[in-house]
Amino acid sequence: MKSKFRSNNNSLTYTVKEHTELLPFLLEVMHNRSRNSVKSILTRGQITVDDHIETKHNYPLKPGQQVIVLKNKAAIKQDQLIGMSIIFEDKDIIVINKEAGLLSIATKKEKQQTVHHQLMEYVRQQDPQNRVFVVHRLDKETSGVMMFAKNEKTKRQLQDKWKDIVKERTYVALVEGKVTKPSGRIASWLKETKTHLMYSSPDKNGQHAVTHYKVLQSNNEFSLLEVQLETGRKNQIRVHMKDLGHPIVGDKKYGANGNPIGRLGLHAKVLSFNHPTTGQLLLFKADVPRSFYNKSK
Incomplete structure (x- = not known):
């Protein structure tokens, strides 16, 4: 178990449970998406780790950190700006x-x-x-x-x-x-x-x-x-x-x-x-x- 999950209308929040890297973590928690889809979400700046946007695939994660994924639909809304x-x-x-x-x-x-x-x-x-x-x-x-x-x-x-x-x-x-x-x-x-x-x-x-x-x-x-x-x-x-x-x-x-x-x-x-x-x-x-x-x- 690598994460704890919380959701709202605009984003998905995961709490890291063990040491890992960002891309493998996202692939696990977003298992319903393809690898390319997850990579695109990373590249577009829709991932925040604690208090900063992170786009590096190999960014090291530690237990207790929060990973927030901004939903695609929310990212194009007028009231939802990325970062x-x-x-x-x-x-x-x-x-x-x-x-x-x-x-x-x-x-x-x-x-x-x-x-x-x-x-x-x-x-x-x-x-x-x-x-x-x-x-x-x-x-x-x-x-x-x-x-x-x-x-x-x-x-x-x-x-x-x-x-x-x-x-x-x-x-x-x-x-x-x-x-x-x-x-x-x-x-x-x-x-x-x-x-x-x-x-x-x-x-x-x-x-x-x-x-x-x-x-x-x-x-x-x-x-x-x-x-x-x-x-x-x-x-x-x-x-x-x-x-x-x-x-x-x-x-x-x-x-x-x-x-x-x-x-x-x-x-x-x-x-x-x-x-x-x-x-x-x-x-x-x-x-x-x-x-x-x-x-x-």
Whole structure:
């Protein structure tokens, strides 16, 4: 017996009972489907393991983990988006909670399984002329709060006055090792290599980046930090955690040794801003993944 089963209208939830890999697990619990059908469900991003989308066939499963399969019919419904949920929407903006494993925007390899593409499909169900516009991004493996504009005017306002409009951007980072200093400020000048790796430069001709952090909890192996951005540069938190000597869990690109939670240990917890049209101060939160707390207890 490898799983315990629960169902609702949109998804099937299985609790893993013994060590195995994702594809064999799915083939067993979805024994009425063909191997190709199960592979397609995996590839389309309809499988979530704990708190992240997983598409790797050989992803290792451990007892106690939850595997959620989004039903095909649910996946095409207006109210069921894959790998994200809408927190707030009005005529000008959409605020979502993105899962780890979902791209914000298209790449050369992936055009459709992105936040932007899904939201475009979503708003066009009301009116084929509707559009959504990218205002800021989260890395594929980062989860949490993201905002999109629903018209050109709002997009320009948000991008032109981003520093004035946005009042708080708070992340939670699970990092390697015990961070002994309870709080701190990291400032550097960020530059990019030809291979798109960001790094802190000793000279001042890069982009100035400032990050504030405080320790929420820690043990000898891991620390959970609350991180606030004073500036929003590409891969800023990831570089600054490496500079601190405590790379983000799962961030091999920036010096992490392992990946015990099966994803990048970075989550956009809070986004607070003045609404670009009404001026009203809004604050949106996305719950921190349980795995972050469990590892740093």
